Amino acid sequence: MNSSSVTLLASGNSLGAYIPAMHLHTYLQDRGVRTDVHVLENLYHEEIRCKINSTKKAFHADFSVALMGHKLAKPVDSSLDEEVVQRLLHTWVCDGVSSFAVFTGFWLPVLERYKTMAQTPLDIQLIRLDACDTPSFKVHKSLYPDYDNVWLYEPSRFSPDSYIASDERGLLPYPQRTGRILIHGGGWGIGTYAATISELRQLGYLLDVIVYDPSEVEENDGSTRYFGTDASWSPWSRNAQGQHSFPPMNQYVRENSILRTVPLRDYSVYTDLMRNCAAIISKPGGATLNDSLSYGIPFVMLEPFGDHELQNSNYWESCGFGIRFAEWKALDYSEQHLEEMYRRLLKQRSKINHLGRKTYAAENSSYV
Numbered sequence: 001m002n003s004s005s006v007t008l009l010a011s012g013n014s015l016g017a018y019i020p021a022m023h024l025h026t027y028l029q030d031r032g033v034r035t036d037v038h039v040l041e042n043l044y045h046e047e048i049r050c051k052i053n054s055t056k057k058a059f060h061a062d063f064s065v066a067l068m069g070h071k072l073a074k075p076v077d078s079s080l081d082e083e084v085v086q087r088l089l090h091t092w093v094c095d096g097v098s099s100f101a102v103f104t105g106f107w108l109p110v111l112e113r114y115k116t117m118a119q120t121p122l123d124i125q126l127i128r129l130d131a132c133d134t135p136s137f138k139v140h141k142s143l144y145p146d147y148d149n150v151w152l153y154e155p156s157r158f159s160p161d162s163y164i165a166s167d168e169r170g171l172l173p174y175p176q177r178t179g180r181i182l183i184h185g186g187g188w189g190i191g192t193y194a195a196t197i198s199e200l201r202q203l204g205y206l207l208d209v210i211v212y213d214p215s216e217v218e219e220n221d222g223s224t225r226y227f228g229t230d231a232s233w234s235p236w237s238r239n240a241q242g243q244h245s246f247p248p249m250n251q252y253v254r255e256n257s258i259l260r261t262v263p264l265r266d267y268s269v270y271t272d273l274m275r276n277c278a279a280i281i282s283k284p285g286g287a288t289l290n291d292s293l294s295y296g297i298p299f300v301m302l303e304p305f306g307d308h309e310l311q312n313s314n315y316w317e318s319c320g321f322g323i324r325f326a327e328w329k330a331l332d333y334s335e336q337h338l339e340e341m342y343r344r345l346l347k348q349r350s351k352i353n354h355l356g357r358k359t360y361a362a363e364n365s366s367y368v
Contacts, residue, residue: 004032004033006035007099008025008035009021009038010235021101022037024360027168028360039236043080045080093117097118099124100125102126111147128152130286131314134286150355152164158319162353162359164355165294168354171296171345180207181208182282183210184280207225211226213228217252218254227251229248248264250262271295278298279299280292282299283305284302285312292316292321298338299316299321299322300325301324320344323337
């Protein structure tokens with residue numbers, strides 16, 4: 001793709017299809033490329049959109065419910081508000097929109113319609129952040145082969161091709177890091193991550209925990225820090241400037257049973273926290289693989305959410321960038337193994353480019 005304007009098609013339902021899009025948006029805008037971010041849920045009927053938060057709570061509360069919901073994934077066509085879809089397509093036609101980066105397969109039916117209406121050649125790239133089809137692409141197997149599929153983690157080759165971040169800063173040397181371990185359950189706060197927290201706290205590890213809800217924050221022990229997305233934020237809402245944004249993040253401190261909320265300055269404070277950590281513990285979602293590669297973070301992987309995350313886990317382990325939590329525990333939580341993973345991540349990062357530099361070269365010299 002060679003364009004001075006790129007339309008990024010994301011989803012707020014999964015932050016794994018939102019945060020990487022926002023990183024690419026930030027990266028390209030900083031280099032003079034115009035970008036426009038659209039979130040799929042803004043095309044939904046309002047009553048459908050309102051049900052998403054209750055679904056998230058159910059998935060967070062019971063991982064088995066989340067796994068069942070994953071198996072029942074289906075196209076979202078019936079959730080779309082036809083009037084809103086037509087308005088968006090008309091806007092694209094009028095603006096001559098031609099270059100797209102697509103972060104979820106659920107956008108494909110909308111793009112199929114746009115292909116019949118567009119008056120200029122289209123360059124549509126499907127950004128594949130997992131080692132195999134996610135549910136959003138799996139339900140559109142008949143459509144996606146006709147598009148340009150950009151695999152960051154080519155399933156047949158255990159060598160990641162590129163990464164996505166807001167910038168191209170190099171990795172922080174491992175000895176200079178704080179030694180803290182980051183633990184989270186992805187954008188929906190699901191999986192078995194909560195069970196590892198008390199286990200590692202008892203062993204004296206310095207932990208940074210991303211909570212789904214502030215009620216999960218425990219009494220301050222001097223070594224465990226808690227962070228989370230501000231509850232007022234929604235990925236399908238726009239800010240005062242009419243733009244989608246990174247989630248505002250808070251640090252939470254509970255002392256004498258009183259919870260205190262400290263807003264972080266901006267999202268870069270959270271990415272700096274990731275740059276500094278010694279390892280990340282989470283389920284193996286595609287966006288977390290990207291964090292691992294972007295910031296050189298050894299990945300200790302928990303139980304996967306669906307077959308695509310199982311394949312992600314196998315892939316990252318084969319690359320030597322990650323290890324399953326049970327295996328790391330059997331190795332007595334080996335710090336040596338973590339540092340070896342960091343060295344392999346460092347070597348890989350030195351051989352590849354940012355997806356924005358590699359794929360979205362702008363026509364103006366300030367970017368090239």
